[in-house]
Amino acid sequence: MKEDKKTLERMLRGDLSWEQLKPIIADQKDSNRFDMIIEILQEKLKWKEQIILPLHEHLYIVSKGAKRIVKCDCGYEFGDYKINWKTKCRIRVRDTIEQIEELYPKDMGSDPKWEELIDKLNSLSKNDIQYIILSALIVFCVIKFFSNDQIRYQVMHAAIVVCCSHWIGFISVFAWVMLQRPHNKREMNRLELRIAELIDVIRDK
Amino acid sequence: MESKGIGWDGKSLKEMLEESEKRIEEKKSYYGIERLSLKEENPFKYERAYASLRGALVSARETALHVAASPIVTEIGELCFGLYTPEGDSIAVSTGILVHIHTMSEGIKFMIREGYEEDPTINQGDIFLNNDPQCGNVHTTDVQTLIPIFWEGELIGWAGGVTHQIDIGGITPGHTLVSSIQRFDDGVYYTCRKIGSNDKIWRDHMINAKKAVRSPMYWELDEKCRLAGNLMIRDAVYEFIESEGIDYYKKFIREAIEEGRQILQKRVKERLIPGRYRASSFMDLPMKHQAWVPIARVDRMANHPVEIVVKEDGTFSLSFDGASAGGANAFNCDKGAMEGGQWVLLTQILIYGDKVNDGAYYAVEKDYPLGSWANPGDPYLSYQAPWGNLIPAYTTMMKCLSYGLFARGYREEVVPGYGFTGDSIQGGGVYNAGPLKGERWMLSTFEISGQGLGASAVRDGLNWGYAMWNPESDLGDVETWELFQGGIPYLSRKVKPNIAGYGKYRGGGNYGSVAFIANSEKVEFFAGREGLVFHGSGGMHGGYPNSTSYRLQATNTNLKEIFQNKLDYPISDDDTTNGEFERFLQGDIERKPIGTIYPISLQNYDIIHFSESGGPGYGDPLERKVGSIKQDLDDGLYTSEIVRRVFGVISEFDDTAKEWKIDIEATNKRREVIRNERKEKSMTFEDFWEYERKKITDGSLYEAVKVMYSDSLNLSKKWGKEFKQFWKLSDDFQMEVK
Numbered sequence: 001m002k003e004d005k006k007t008l009e010r011m012l013r014g015d016l017s018w019e020q021l022k023p024i025i026a027d028q029k030d031s032n033r034f035d036m037i038i039e040i041l042q043e044k045l046k047w048k049e050q051i052i053l054p055l056h057e058h059l060y061i062v063s064k065g066a067k068r069i070v071k072c073d074c075g076y077e078f079g080d081y082k083i084n085w086k087t088k089c090r091i092r093v094r095d096t097i098e099q100i101e102e103l104y105p106k107d108m109g110s111d112p113k114w115e116e117l118i119d120k121l122n123s124l125s126k127n128d129i130q131y132i133i134l135s136a137l138i139v140f141c142v143i144k145f146f147s148n149d150q151i152r153y154q155v156m157h158a159a160i161v162v163c164c165s166h167w168i169g170f171i172s173v174f175a176w177v178m179l180q181r182p183h184n185k186r187e188m189n190r191l192e193l194r195i196a197e198l199i200d201v202i203r204d205k
Numbered sequence: 206m207e208s209k210g211i212g213w214d215g216k217s218l219k220e221m222l223e224e225s226e227k228r229i230e231e232k233k234s235y236y237g238i239e240r241l242s243l244k245e246e247n248p249f250k251y252e253r254a255y256a257s258l259r260g261a262l263v264s265a266r267e268t269a270l271h272v273a274a275s276p277i278v279t280e281i282g283e284l285c286f287g288l289y290t291p292e293g294d295s296i297a298v299s300t301g302i303l304v305h306i307h308t309m310s311e312g313i314k315f316m317i318r319e320g321y322e323e324d325p326t327i328n329q330g331d332i333f334l335n336n337d338p339q340c341g342n343v344h345t346t347d348v349q350t351l352i353p354i355f356w357e358g359e360l361i362g363w364a365g366g367v368t369h370q371i372d373i374g375g376i377t378p379g380h381t382l383v384s385s386i387q388r389f390d391d392g393v394y395y396t397c398r399k400i401g402s403n404d405k406i407w408r409d410h411m412i413n414a415k416k417a418v419r420s421p422m423y424w425e426l427d428e429k430c431r432l433a434g435n436l437m438i439r440d441a442v443y444e445f446i447e448s449e450g451i452d453y454y455k456k457f458i459r460e461a462i463e464e465g466r467q468i469l470q471k472r473v474k475e476r477l478i479p480g481r482y483r484a485s486s487f488m489d490l491p492m493k494h495q496a497w498v499p500i501a502r503v504d505r506m507a508n509h510p511v512e513i514v515v516k517e518d519g520t521f522s523l524s525f526d527g528a529s530a531g532g533a534n535a536f537n538c539d540k541g542a543m544e545g546g547q548w549v550l551l552t553q554i555l556i557y558g559d560k561v562n563d564g565a566y567y568a569v570e571k572d573y574p575l576g577s578w579a580n581p582g583d584p585y586l587s588y589q590a591p592w593g594n595l596i597p598a599y600t601t602m603m604k605c606l607s608y609g610l611f612a613r614g615y616r617e618e619v620v621p622g623y624g625f626t627g628d629s630i631q632g633g634g635v636y637n638a639g640p641l642k643g644e645r646w647m648l649s650t651f652e653i654s655g656q657g658l659g660a661s662a663v664r665d666g667l668n669w670g671y672a673m674w675n676p677e678s679d680l681g682d683v684e685t686w687e688l689f690q691g692g693i694p695y696l697s698r699k700v701k702p703n704i705a706g707y708g709k710y711r712g713g714g715n716y717g718s719v720a721f722i723a724n725s726e727k728v729e730f731f732a733g734r735e736g737l738v739f740h741g742s743g744g745m746h747g748g749y750p751n752s753t754s755y756r757l758q759a760t761n762t763n764l765k766e767i768f769q770n771k772l773d774y775p776i777s778d779d780d781t782t783n784g785e786f787e788r789f790l791q792g793d794i795e796r797k798p799i800g801t802i803y804p805i806s807l808q809n810y811d812i813i814h815f816s817e818s819g820g821p822g823y824g825d826p827l828e829r830k831v832g833s834i835k836q837d838l839d840d841g842l843y844t845s846e847i848v849r850r851v852f853g854v855i856s857e858f859d860d861t862a863k864e865w866k867i868d869i870e871a872t873n874k875r876r877e878v879i880r881n882e883r884k885e886k887s888m889t890f891e892d893f894w895e896y897e898r899k900k901i902t903d904g905s906l907y908e909a910v911k912v913m914y915s916d917s918l919n920l921s922k923k924w925g926k927e928f929k930q931f932w933k934l935s936d937d938f939q940m941e942v943k
Contacts, residue, residue: 011617011663012616014709014710018664021617021663021664025618026558029615031475033614033615034613034614036614037614038614054614055612056746057709057747057823058746086890087890089890090887090888091889091890091892091893092883093888103707103749104703105703105780105781105782105847106781106782107753107781107796108704108752108781109739109753110737110738110753111738111798113737113910114489114738114907115487115489115506115737115738117739117749119883119887121883121887194905
């Protein structure tokens with residue numbers, strides 16, 4: 001059976017029934033499957049770099065100029081494909097029972113003492129987008145400040161630069177505090193667990 | 206000097222095996238074959254010949270299983286047959302528990318290498334029995350019967366059959382004994398022993414064997430089942446030779462294996478991308494507070510790192526370098542078990558629907574590091590429950606191959622893994638009332654044959670329908686199991702929510718059951734499964750692992766009064782924080798987050814809960830279609846609360862329509878909240894690295910984890926070097942363990 005593009009598109013969307021999918025699994029495979037899938041994936045992307053190899057549900061090795069990089073369908077670029085893209089991710093660690101039980105019913109998840117659960121996240125955050133927009137505005141205003149003769153406009157551009165800089169500073173500090181909060185909580189949880197273990201050890205003795 | 210061997214042209218079997226191995230080594234093809242001349246000259250005759258042998262093997266299995274009495278064989282089909290070359294390479298296989306096809310190959314080769322031709326001699330009509338993991342088997346409970354096939358005085362092949370026993374006479378009743386820690390606990394051992402001649406099983410052997418196990422009737426009929434199947438295969442080979450000629454047969458069997466090797470190589474080239482693939486899985490063995498023997502009283506965790514290197518010519522290598530050590534526990538695997546596991550999964554992932562034989566075995570380079578759980582090198586350890594490592598370890602191979610299949614565009618073939626074949630509940634007791642009073646009953650439920658399969662990249666995983674060791678899995682009917690384990694009748698078996706791995710495509714779901722002890726005494730109960738770590742290598746591309754197991758039982762209950770007064774009794778444990786056991790029963794209710802337990806005693810009206818595994822998920826759960834979530838809720842695969850927390854879907858049960866309704870607007874908001882929460886609660890890779898590194902350097906890891914990494918560091922310099930480089934540890938770094 002040779003699958004047409006439309007069928008493959010439906011397959012990628014998860015729209016094929018088991019009756020439609022089973023022959024695709026069981027029969028001989030198309031020799032041009034790779035090219036057809038690349039074509040379908042490329043058409044869906046909002047950026048133009050050529051896909052070399054699909055790596056993940058949302059990640060691709062793409063050709064960017066002379067470079068080969070890992071790029072997310074959201075536009076985020078992880079850099080050289082030879083460097084593990086996971087090192088550019090944000091990572092969520094679930095290493096307390098409470099955090100595991102946010103996902104799994106009691107007793108039905110791992111014991112974090114034995115095994116933690118790691119989520120890897122990628123994508124441009126809202127903060128990233130804010131930084132980009134504000135930074136562009138600052139650069140624009142600085143250029144205008146020096147190119148404009150009228151003091152009124154120079155004051156206005158200087159004021160925008162100062163406000164934007166303060167805003168970036170503020171949200172950076174706020175984000176840092178928010179990011180540190182779970183870290184501190186984890187540290188406290190770990191301390192509590194260590195204390196509980198020490199109590200057990202003392203009791204055993 | 207003229208050789209007087211029983212092999213071809215007067216050669217001994219040892220000479221034939223050495224020549225075969227030499228040709229494989231030199232030419233890198235099976236028996237040094239360069240072209241498939243029979244197939245090229247007359248492909249129709251060639252294919253018909255293969256189909257006739259394959260058909261004979263399937264027919265032998267389907268007929269022989271009716272000789273057996275054990276439901277494990279008759280209902281679940283835990284048997285298979287294979288036809289082998291004189292050197293012991295499989296040519297064609299039946300359906301069934303195919304993990305054992307290559308294990309029998311190793312058994313035959315053991316006999317050849319040990320000089321069985323001279324002593325105890327190999328003759329037409331001889332029958333050999335093997336269940337020794339040191340000679341290719343997986344564990345003692347899988348019993349092999351092998352017979353030589355002669356034609357005009359020459360040994361032209363072997364027929365072999367395997368059945369899985371209900372009991373093997375080990376340290377406790379059961380088939381996969383978690384309390385076994387040394388060879389002498391593993392039950393009766395038959396190391397490639399001759400047990401019959403002239404097509405008859407010797408009487409003294411049968412008397413002896415029946416006394417060695419707790420289920421003598423099943424043993425006897427299983428032996429007769431395997432022998433019957435083998436004799437049918439032998440007859441089919443004779444028919445083949447009479448039809449096609451002995452010369453054609455001799456050439457054909459070698460070319461069929463070479464074709465099997467070429468098929469795997471072609472599939473690898475077609476479906477994978479050359480490169481290095483890696484994944485890891487883990488398994489817990491919490492024995493610190495359970496084991497009977499002091500040396501075994503330690504919590505252990507196993508490391509199962511896998512590296513597959515796919516080469517451009519379609520060959521590939523498989524390495525478990527970095528695996529943690531074997532030891533005083535039942536989860537050790539010998540080489541035969543590892544090779545059987547590799548073989549059966551390759552036949553399922555890559556060469557299904559084509560010629561399946563030992564060609565697939567020869568197409569792969571393997572590395573099972575000496576001293577590790579994958580090849581402990583100590584015959585006196587226990588090899589009774591190697592599945593404890595084998596099953597999770599090979600999910601990593603499946604995941605590695607899936608990365609390649611995904612990249613190549615074959616998304617329908619992707620499988621991140623499968624559920625552990627458990628809860629493997631076992632034990633037994635003695636009837637103290639009823640018509641079978643005084644008789645022993647065995648608890649060997651083989652519901653484990655039906656587990657959840659992982660999701661693919663385009664669809665949900667198969668529910669309750671997969672076992673890594675048997676491509677034709679079937680969990681069987683409750684009534685079937687109650688036939689031989691009447692002392693523990695079921696109160697229920699129903700879909701258990703929240704065990705399928707979460708994802709854009711969810712893993713397969715499964716059942717939970719409740720059973721109670723009736724009309725019995727001297728009841729032992731134990732179980733084996735993961736509990737403290739997630740099974741296998743987790744989900745894929747954002748998918749989550751399936752849930753872990755736990756133990757729940759109630760003893761000293763008021764169940765008798767509940768029955769008498771027709772009150773509600775527990776039929777499930779859908780909500781583990783507000784369970785039916787606690788709500789409906791009086792007595793001692795015990796919940797433990799572990800899956801593997803040593804035997805405990807139970808009495809009449811004690812109740813147990815057990816559940817089978819789900820499969821891992823694929824993709825981000827927030828991308829799962831809400832229509833699919835509604836179906837999951839209607840099917841009872843997830844609860845509304847888990848769906849809210851994990852999938853971000855807000856639902857409400859419509860009492861009038863008797864179905865779940867999804868609030869789309871609230872769902873969109875909830876999913877946005879979860880996305881924001883992910884950002885807030887995550888850290889940069891650099892912070893993550895510092896955070897986790899501190900746990901390694903300050904020694905705060907749990908002892909079992911430290912021992913595991915210490916094993917891996919000591920067993921493999923290569924693995925250790927990478928570990929130290931990644932975490933920036935000194936060259937002489939060692940995990941400090943007690």
